[in-house]
Amino acid sequence: AGDPLITEVQPWASGFGDGVDETPYGLPIKFESDVVRRNVEWLTADTISSINFTPIHALDGTITPQGCAFERHHSGAIELAKEDYRLMINGLVDRELIFTYADLERFPRVNQVNFLECAANTGMEWAGAQLNGAQFTHGMIHNMEYSGVSLRTILEEAGLTKAGDLKDKWIYVEGADASSNGRSIPMEKALDDCILAFKANGEALRKEHGYPVRLVVPGWEGNMWIKWIRRIEVTDAPVESREETSKYTDTLADGTSRKWTWVMDAKSVVTSPSPQSPITHGKGPLVITGLAWSGNGAIKRVDVSRDGGKTWAEARLAAPGQKMALTRFYLDIDWDGSEMLLQSRAMDETGYVQPTKTQLRAVRGLNSIYHNNCIQTWWVKESGEAENVEVS
Amino acid sequence: ADAGPFGLGRAATSDEVAAWNLDVRPDGSGLPVGAGNVEDGDVLFADNCASCHGDFAEGRGNWPKLAGGVDTLDHDDPLKTVGSYWPYLSTTWDYVNRSMPFGNAQSLSADEVYAVVAYILYSNDMVEDDFILSNETFLDVEMRNADGFIIDDRAETEYAQFSAAPCMENCKAEVEITMRALVLDVTPEEEDAEAAAQEQSAPVSKTKAEAPAAAAPVVVPVQESALDPGLVAEGAKVFKKCKACHQVGEGAKNKTGPLLNGIAGRAVGTIEGFRYSKSFQELSAEGAVWDDAALAAFLAKPKAYAPKTKMSFAGLKKDSDIAAMIAYLKSVSP
Known part of the structure; x- marks a missing residue:
């Protein structure tokens, strides 16, 4: 007697598996076929100018594999070969220059891990709980290790003497795709920690993330991370392009709108258990886990509540928080099988504490679309299933 | 000037900078010399923009509305359009010039961009029908929401109140669920997940799985093409007008409009998975076929051929364009 998986010889223990050349570039095993990016069709008119969502409910650790890192295009993911790639620097520089891809690879290189969050992540939840899954409420985020050249290095190669006082100067960055997506970035940030990246998680960028070079x-909000970047213009004023006036501005209750809301404030979410990742094992040991991040620095602490915010317990960080990168947290509990209202609350090194939806709405109203970093609630039922809810 | 620290890259030529340095600023700097009027803009808009943005810039389906929405910014779900929201006219001109029409960007001349923008302003009741927009009249246009923006003030208005020491115990007396996602239930179904779960829970059999029968090679018959390559190339250009909504060729899928593979000779309204208008359902029931005459009639005046068609495209005006389009559709999916 016993488990036939043990007492009987299984096919995989007897015959062959795949040879080494079966999949020259590997794919996930078929059993993981549900761990994929998903689109919410009703959000946009067409997939060409649209967004999909990272399956954060099914991932662990902090690095997002490129193949399931969310995509957002304004005119489709283009195929731009390295040989056809050109980067122009123009405007208030000492030398207006053209770089090839090969030129970029000859500059000193840097590596850094950073999260990219779309400003509209969780934006559908302003008016109330509506999408049932962490992938859909919080999946416009990914976190990768980038290799590339510091933007400062490139700007200094073109020379900034002509720009004079750099305090009131800007750069305008623009992509090579048909949307010509462009954003103005203050020079202070451009010279601080931005990079022109050509590798992510060790390999070339994927087409959908801006191959061969992205910013x-x-x-700062993902829309500024220009993909297929082809031009950097040093200017004495922002361009006020479509993506920084009609979009990516946050309308308040009185009808005025905030602009230049670049920083992504501290935020967290429980990724499991969650609506797409229910508890299937009944009561007993349970791993509660999630992600936390802040555009203002490193995550210092994450608290988890199981009763909708009445009481909180400090979660365990898998590793000390890194600046502008995802932090993984765990709370290991002995689940008694009763229902929970699960929440997480992030704190960053500036002392900022992730606010509740009520707190955010009190300042911003319901129409801001962008920058919703509220505390999320999952109602985990006795069955182990979970639902996206709002609580008093 | 001297080389930079690494001496990498080369000097950009003035022609190169001119080709890419197209952005236009709020003060009008960057605008080329040119002009366009509302009347011409109306025609250009119908041909290039209306299939998504509607004949009067009112928007179709989920595509952006460019007109209307005045005085809605402090309401629920404000309607943000060029007229109600955009603070600078330069943004509209720059965006139309560099990024539109969707799927055929940078195909309009400077004068045409002036005309299209003039029409968008007219649709928003911001100019009269005799208005001519030019690099000289550009700054005369007043944008309604020019003063509607403040610079990010979160550091002053939010950070102090969101930085209080976090409560750990007895933070509130009662907790009640006030809203549930299942009430709206707009979450996409996860078919893949169910399929995967089934695969995983399938009983483990001792029998080794049989190798699947080798798939028979698909023989694609090579058709003798009588199509004029010049006409086909011409049609490919005309098809750019359709690309925002229709796909054709390998891997084509249904978009806003149905995929067009094998359209010539196919029964009308028979692409699986596409929700046809009532007109097309009726034509399909009658057994209509997309022969050359039907294609030509529909392409010339879609709403005359199928009155309730969801296709907003006004139609191709030139017979030569219609012939080219039919040749192109036949060439890419015989």
Whole structure:
């Protein structure tokens, strides 16, 4: 008697598996076929200018594999070969220059891990709980290790003497795709920690993330991380392009709108258990886990509540928080099988504490679309299933 | 000037900078010399923009509305359009010039961009129908929401109140669920997840799985093409007008409009998974076929051929364009 998986010889223990050349570039095993990016069709008119969501409910650790890191394009993911790639620097520089891809690889290189969060992440939840899954409420985020050249290095290669006082100067960065997506970035940030990245998690960027070169703007909204970057213009004023006036501005209750809301404030979410990742094992040991991040620096602490915010317990950080990068947290509990209202609350090194939805709405109203970093609630039922809810 | 610290890259030529340095600023710097009027803009808009943005810039389906929404910014779900929200006219001109029409960006001349922008302003009741927008009249246009923006003030208005020492015990007396996602239930279904779960829970059999029968090679018959390559190339250009909504060729899928593979000779309204308008459902029931005459009629005046069609495209005006389009559709999916 016993488990036939043990007492009987299984096919995989007897015959062959795949040879080494079966999949020259590996894919996830078929059993993981549900761990994929997903689109919410009703959000946009067409997939060409749209967004999908990272399956954060099914991942662990902090690094997002490129193949399931969310995509957002304004005119589709283009195929731009390295040989056809050109980067122009123009405007208030000493030398207006053109770089090839090969040129970029000859500059001193840097590595850094950063999260990219779309400013609209959790944006559908302003008016109330509506999407049932961490992937959909919080999946416009990914976190990768980038290799590339510091933007400062490139700007200094073009020379900033002509720009004079750099305090009131800007750069305008623009992509090579048909959307010509462009954003203005203050020079202070451009010279601080931005990089022109050509590798992510060790390998070339994927087409959907801007191959062969994208901009990395740590801690700032994803729309500024220009993909297929082809031009950097040094200017004495922001361009006020479509993506920084009609979009990515946050309308308050009185009808005025905030602009230049670049930083992504501290935020966290429980990724499991969650609606797409229910508890299936009944009561007993349970791993509660999630992600936390801040565009203002490193995560210092994450608290977890199981009763909708009445009482909180400090979670365990898998590793000390790193600046502008995802932090993994765990709370290991002995679940008694009763229902929970699960929440997480992040704190960063500036002392900022992730606010509740009520707190945010009191300041911003319901129409801001962007920058919703509220505390999320999952109602975990006795069955182990979970639902996205709001609580008093 | 001297080389930079690493001496990498080369000097950009003035032609290169001119080709890419197209952005236009709020003060109008960067605008090329040119002009366009509302009337011309109306025609250009119908041909290039209306299939997504509607004949009067009112927007179709989920595509952006460019007109209307005045005085809605402090309401629930404000309607943000060029007229109600955009603070600078330069943004509209720059965006139309560099990023539109969708799927055929940078195809309009400077004068045409002036005309299209003039029409968008007219649709928003911001100019009269005899208005001419030019690099000289550009700054005369007043944008309604020019003063509607403040610079990010979170550091002053939020950070202090969101930095209080966090409560750990007895933080509130009662907790009640006030809203549930299942009430709205707009979450996409996870079919893949169910399939994977089934695969995983399938009983483990001792029998080794049989190798699947080798798939028979698919023989694609090579058709003798009588199509004029010049006409096909012409049609490919015309098809750019359709690309925002229709796909054709390998891997084509249904988008806003159905995929067009094998359209020539196919029964009308028979692409699986596409929700056709009532007109097309009726034509399909009648057994209509997309022969050359039907294609030509529909392409010339879609709403005359199928009155309730969801396709907002006004139609191709030139017979030569219609012939080219039909040749192109036949060439890419015989």
